[in-house]
Amino acid sequence: MYQFKLPDPGEGLVEAEITQWLVSAGDEVRINDILVEIETAKSLVELPSPVSGRVHKLLAVEGQTVEVGTPIIEIDDGSATADSEEEPKHLVGAGPAPEPTSRRRPVAPPADQSATTAVQPVSTAAQPVITVEQPATTAVGKVLAKPLVRRLARDLGVALQSIRPTGPGGTVSKSDVEAAAGLGRVAESVNRVAIKGVRKATATNVSESIAKHVHVTEFNTIDISESKRLVEVLKARREFAGLHVSPLLIHAKAVCLAMARHPELNASWDADAGEIVYHDEVNLGIAAATPRGLLVPVIKGADKLSLVELCKAINDLVVTARDGKLQPADYAGGTFSITNVGVFGIDTGTPIINGDESAILAMGAIKRKPWVVGSGDDERIEPRWVTTLALSFDHQLIDGEQGSQFLADISTILSAPEMALLF
Amino acid sequence: MSAGDQPTTSTTLTLAKALNAGLRAALAGDEKVLLYGEDIGSLGGVFRVTDRLQAEFGTDRVMDSPLAESGLIGTAIGMAMRGYRPVVELQFDGFVFPGFDQITQQLAKLRFRSHGRVALPVVVRFPYGGGIGSVENHSESVEAYFTHTPGLTVVSPATPNDAYWMIQQAIATPDPVIFLEPKRRYHEKGQLDLTAPARELHEAAVVRRGEDLTLIAWGPMVRTCLDAANAAEQEGRSIEVLDLRSLQPLDMPTILESVGRTSRAIVVHEAARNYGPGAEVAARLSEELFYVMESPVLRVTGYDTPYPPSAVERDWLPNLDRVLAAVDRSMAY
Numbered sequence: 210m211y212q213f214k215l216p217d218p219g220e221g222l223v224e225a226e227i228t229q230w231l232v233s234a235g236d237e238v239r240i241n242d243i244l245v246e247i248e249t250a251k252s253l254v255e256l257p258s259p260v261s262g263r264v265h266k267l268l269a270v271e272g273q274t275v276e277v278g279t280p281i282i283e284i285d286d287g288s289a290t291a292d293s294e295e296e297p298k299h300l301v302g303a304g305p306a307p308e309p310t311s312r313r314r315p316v317a318p319p320a321d322q323s324a325t326t327a328v329q330p331v332s333t334a335a336q337p338v339i340t341v342e343q344p345a346t347t348a349v350g351k352v353l354a355k356p357l358v359r360r361l362a363r364d365l366g367v368a369l370q371s372i373r374p375t376g377p378g379g380t381v382s383k384s385d386v387e388a389a390a391g392l393g394r395v396a397e398s399v400n401r402v403a404i405k406g407v408r409k410a411t412a413t414n415v416s417e418s419i420a421k422h423v424h425v426t427e428f429n430t431i432d433i434s435e436s437k438r439l440v441e442v443l444k445a446r447r448e449f450a451g452l453h454v455s456p457l458l459i460h461a462k463a464v465c466l467a468m469a470r471h472p473e474l475n476a477s478w479d480a481d482a483g484e485i486v487y488h489d490e491v492n493l494g495i496a497a498a499t500p501r502g503l504l505v506p507v508i509k510g511a512d513k514l515s516l517v518e519l520c521k522a523i524n525d526l527v528v529t530a531r532d533g534k535l536q537p538a539d540y541a542g543g544t545f546s547i548t549n550v551g552v553f554g555i556d557t558g559t560p561i562i563n564g565d566e567s568a569i570l571a572m573g574a575i576k577r578k579p580w581v582v583g584s585g586d587d588e589r590i591e592p593r594w595v596t597t598l599a600l601s602f603d604h605q606l607i608d609g610e611q612g613s614q615f616l617a618d619i620s621t622i623l624s625a626p627e628m629a630l631l632f
Numbered sequence: 633m634s635a636g637d638q639p640t641t642s643t644t645l646t647l648a649k650a651l652n653a654g655l656r657a658a659l660a661g662d663e664k665v666l667l668y669g670e671d672i673g674s675l676g677g678v679f680r681v682t683d684r685l686q687a688e689f690g691t692d693r694v695m696d697s698p699l700a701e702s703g704l705i706g707t708a709i710g711m712a713m714r715g716y717r718p719v720v721e722l723q724f725d726g727f728v729f730p731g732f733d734q735i736t737q738q739l740a741k742l743r744f745r746s747h748g749r750v751a752l753p754v755v756v757r758f759p760y761g762g763g764i765g766s767v768e769n770h771s772e773s774v775e776a777y778f779t780h781t782p783g784l785t786v787v788s789p790a791t792p793n794d795a796y797w798m799i800q801q802a803i804a805t806p807d808p809v810i811f812l813e814p815k816r817r818y819h820e821k822g823q824l825d826l827t828a829p830a831r832e833l834h835e836a837a838v839v840r841r842g843e844d845l846t847l848i849a850w851g852p853m854v855r856t857c858l859d860a861a862n863a864a865e866q867e868g869r870s871i872e873v874l875d876l877r878s879l880q881p882l883d884m885p886t887i888l889e890s891v892g893r894t895s896r897a898i899v900v901h902e903a904a905r906n907y908g909p910g911a912e913v914a915a916r917l918s919e920e921l922f923y924v925m926e927s928p929v930l931r932v933t934g935y936d937t938p939y940p941p942s943a944v945e946r947d948w949l950p951n952l953d954r955v956l957a958a959v960d961r962s963m964a965y
Contacts, residue, residue: 223675300678301724303765303942305816309952310859311866355965357895360923377964 211260211288212280213244217300225249226274227281236264244282247275262286354381364500364533365390407502415561422478422567422603426559429616431624432580434594439626448517453527456596457495457549458520459623460572464547465491465512465519466632467618474615475544477565478606485606494543494563495523497530505563506535507543551575557597568602568612570619598623641826648818650792651681654799655719659689662717665803667694668708669721678723679759679818701731705756709738712752717803722758726769731756732777739808740783751806757799759815760788761852761902762949768939773903778810779880779912786880787833788812790854792822794877797829805833814852836883838890842872845896845962848887848913850876853900853950860955869959879909887913888920895926896962900950905933927965932958 215225225247232244241257248254265283269275352369354362358381362369369381372389376382391403404412436459443454468475468491477486493511497504506529508514508522529535546563549572557573573596580593598620602612621628645653658665667682667689673696676683686694697704701722708718722728728735735756742750762771778786785805789795795813802809831837839854840861847857854875861871874890876882891897897917899910914929932950940948 299764301764301766301770305764305819306946308856308859311863311952312956313953355926356922357924357926 210265211262211284211286213256213259213282213284214280215247215275215277216256217277224274224276225254227269227271228253229271230267231255232264232267232282234264234266238262238264238284258284260284260286352381353379358383358386362386362389365392407504411503414564418562418564421480422562423605424559424562424601425604425609425612426599426601427609427612427616428557428597428599429620430595430597431620432582432593433575433596433623435626436623437575437594443516443520449520452517452520452524454520456551456575457547457572458516458523459626460547460570460619461493461495461508461511461519461523462516462629463619463622464493464545464570465514466622466629467615468512468545469632470618471611471615473607473611474568474602476567476606477544478567478603479565488544490544492542492544494540494546494566495526496546496548496563497527499530499535500533501535504530504535504540505543505546506530506539507541509542545569547572551596557599559599560601562601562603567606568600568615571599571601573597573599596623643824643826644821645792645796645824646819646821647789647792647795647814648679648681649683650796650822650824651799651813652683652685653824654796655682655685656688657796658719658800658803659685659693661800662803663693664715665693665717665719666711667719667721668697668704668711669695670697670699670704670723672696672721677721679815681813681818682721701727701729702734705731705734705739705754708754708756709734709742709752712754713742713750717753717755719755719757719799719803722756724770725758725760725772725774728756728758728774735778735784735808735810736781740781743807744783752808753803753806754808755799755802755805755811756808757802757811757813759813759818761814761816762934762939762945763816763852763902765942765945767942771939771942771945773901773934775812775879775901775903775909776907779909784808784810784880785833785878786810786812787878788814788851789877790814790817790839790849790851790875792820793824793830794875796824796826798833798877801829801833809833812851816852817855820855831877834878834881834883836874836876836878836886838872838886839875840871840873842870842894844870844872844894845898845959846872846874846890846894847898847900847955847959848874848876848891849900850879852902856950856952857900857955860952860959863952864956864959869963871959876913882913882916884916884920887917891917891921892924895921895924896965897925898930898932898955898958898962900932900955902934902949904936905931906936908933927962930958930962 227245228248229246231246232238238244238258239261240259243255244258245256246253247256262284265285267282269281275281353374354369359369361383365386367386367389372381372385374381375385391405436456439459440454440456443449472487475488475491479486490510491512493508494505495508497506506526508526511519514522529539543563543566545566546569548560548569550558551572551574554574558571560569560571562569575594575596577592578595579590580595581588582591583589598616600612600616655667667685671677672682673686673691673694682694704720708720711718722731739752739754742752761773775786778784785807787798787802787809789798799811802811840858842861847861849857854873857873861873864871872890872894874887899913901908901910903909910931910933914931917929932954934950935948
């Protein structure tokens with residue numbers, strides 16, 4: 210059953226008078242048959258039927274004034290009972306048209322003027338072939354490549370001019386650059402990438418380290434809440450304005466302080482000379498994931514730096530490493546390293562000693578964990594910031610006792626930074 | 633929903649009725665809120681957005697105005713200066729221009745001109761955009777005139793839930809808000825969460841997650857973009873849809889997060905292309921994500937002509953096919 214409600218035939222109409230019915234109950238009507246004549250403030254208007262069917266009932270009589278939106282006639286069009294949720298008729302415009310939810314079939318243009326109108330069937334599942342019009346190479350010698358590709362070429366140290374472009378419109382594509390850098394992908398189910406550059410150097414270094422050093426790793430899990438608090442205190446201080454202060458800074462400082470008591474941790478095993486080399490300064494390496502791979506840039510004389518200077522040195526190093534601008538001198542001459550696997554959310558690991566150094570500290574993730582505090586009747590579990598430290602050292606020149614004491618000293622400083630006064 | 637009913641936790645309404653419910657909540661929540669506009673009283677507005685509000689809150693708070701948009705805005709400015717929170721309805725997008733001087737030269741400037749002392753909590757709301765089979769002067773998208781005018785906040789909801797909350801947030805804003813209502817979506821229904829707004833007025837929303845490309849839209853084009861994204865999924869493409877919601881200010885962190893992930897973006901709006909809102913979004917993306925973009929930011933917009941007769945508006949307005957054609961072009965880079 211369809212209920213026809215009095216629409217507004219003119220903008221802003223509120224009511225109209227039924228002047229004449231042109232149908233009566235039982236009549237068959239078709240779409241656009243005139244149902245009724247109404248009189249508005251402006252004119253007489255004929256209202257057509259929006260549906261086909263049999264008139265069931267007239268709901269208003271001639272001469273009656275009816276408000277817009279009031280049902281005036283019921284037409285049995287085979288539909289269910291009148292939908293009370295139906296929207297009011299649109300005062301302006303025809304109302305929104307239904308919108309398509311799928312793509313129209315792309316129509317292939319005729320091959321030439323004489324071609325017939327036959328249209329090639331196109332599978333709706335097929336990707337339409339689109340070619341992007343590239344600007345013509347008007348500037349002589351100018352290589353066409355999108356910024357992303359230019360940046361990639363720069364990072365990989367490949368000259369764009371030297372690359373044969375195979376991208377759309379004669380542009381150099383990403384895979385062109387990768388191929389030129391020896392990182393090209395082979396069209397099979399595996400990627401075969403040449404071992405070179407930082408990857409190759411890293412592989413050589415870790416293999417040599419495993420062969421050269423006798424690795425032992427010790428772990429210690431500590432409550433590091435006080436160091437976290439210290440980081441917040443430092444952030445608020447003017448000396449650290451503009452600097453990024455992080456737990457890494459406190460770890461680095463703790464290493465430098467503890468090192469003074471354990472010179473064998475800051476030493477090298479020179480098998481060729483048959484000597485142990487004790488270093489005067491702590492050249493602190495910090496492992497960094499850079500755009501070019503894993504590098505361990507070094508802060509020279511880290512133990513001589515104030516906390517602010519150390520922070521600034523770490524900050525500078527992060528920027529240089531992130532920009533891929535580290536020079537060989539920046540990652541040579543380290544005497545001890547820190548690697549931060551915690552940034553990846555990992556609890557800890559068994560780090561491999563870097564180069565000729567004798568030990569390396571791994572920072573783990575700092576997480577909220579239950580921690581037993583107090584003693585006796587006051588003993589309870591509290592949520593604390595907890596981390597696990599891992600120290601790998603070369604057992605050739607460092608005994609378990611020395612390594613353990615060094616790790617214990619670092620732990621003491623990190624869990625109670627005021628203990629740094631004792632060092 | 634009958635007069636006076638405020639639903640309690642959740643309900644399904646059309647966008648027009650959601651606006652009606654939002655206005656009712658604002659009127660009930662703050663006696664300083666006034667509605668003022670042409671035919672908004674006994675008629676309830678051309679689109680019935682203010683339906684029954686005059687009957688509920690009286691002729692002192694829901695007032696029919698003369699057919700004079702300049703005076704309408706000017707009166708609202710005066711009322712705002714005296715502590716009211718007027719919500720002005722303009723009947724159609726094309727009717728904003730008689731009030732354009734008051735909006736851009738007085739409403740937008742008084743806070744600045746008075747060294748911050750005079751705030752004007754005025755909301756100017758009106759239906760905008762085409763697609764309802766109406767004529768020019770009743771179908772335009774006029775965002776850019778106002779986003780280009782410093783001192784105005786410009787927002788547009790795309791869903792009933794956003795309509796319900798954003799109109800209340802706009803009314804609570806201490807400075808002028810241009811509130812653009814997507815008229816072709818007035819009768820589309822959606823679920824309302826009546827417990828709390830999902831986000832701040834100025835925040836954009838990722839309304840569909842995808843990996844290959846971000847469609848950026850607002851108001852009426854959000855639905856079109858969602859339909860296009862669903863169609864693209866059949867073709868094996870994963871399209872993200874970002875509903876800006878606020879055009880001024882732009883929620884750049886959300887935009888950059890999305891396009892930073894997908895590396896491709898298309899801005900879709902009904903307004904003509906030249907100097908349109910899409911140009912601003914494209915410029916910002918090229919500044920911020922120069923080395924991330926896989927393709928230039930494309931625009932799918934109305935054509936650079938006056939709004940056409942309704943018989944051909946379907947060919948003039950951006951639609952699913954034109955959006956997908958742009959997706960193809962972007963992906964071909």
